Amino acid sequence: MKLQMQESQTIEFKQIWKDDYIKWISAFANTDGGKLYIGVADDTSIVGVANAKKLLVEIPNKARDILGVEIDVNLLVEDSKEYLEIITPRYPNAISYEGGYYHRVESSTLELKGAELDTFLLSRAIVE
Numbered sequence: 001m002k003l004q005m006q007e008s009q010t011i012e013f014k015q016i017w018k019d020d021y022i023k024w025i026s027a028f029a030n031t032d033g034g035k036l037y038i039g040v041a042d043d044t045s046i047v048g049v050a051n052a053k054k055l056l057v058e059i060p061n062k063a064r065d066i067l068g069v070e071i072d073v074n075l076l077v078e079d080s081k082e083y084l085e086i087i088t089p090r091y092p093n094a095i096s097y098e099g100g101y102y103h104r105v106e107s108s109t110l111e112l113k114g115a116e117l118d119t120f121l122l123s124r125a126i127v128e
Contacts, residue, residue, distance in 0.1 A: 001081075029067070
């Protein structure tokens with residue numbers, strides 16, 4: 001079974017969970033929000049994830065503890081394979097991960113640097 005969507009600025013697929021994927025969550029929060037699917041290959045085939053129920057609890061806790069963001073994590077099942085849908089909303093303030101700021105450009109997660117970072121931070125500054 002394959003999902004009827006493709007990777008884009010708001011959709012990313014990963015076969016397994018790695019804690020480094022918190023970076024993708026920060027990038028979605030800094031751009032237009034998005035969905036990260038764990039247990040789905042790049043070709044959109046559902047491969048499943050063995051520890052889905054454990055990750056269902058761990059991932060939102062990591063996002064909250066590391067980034068200070070609230071996300072939704074849904075357990076999905078297709079052809080007896082469990083996979084996760086992580087939904088990240090766009091945040092009005094800038095979200096950093098390990099001292100860097102990331103955003104989505106098409107289907108890539110990139111670090112903001114130089115003038116691009118300055119422009120981003122100014123656009124997210126709180127005006128009173």
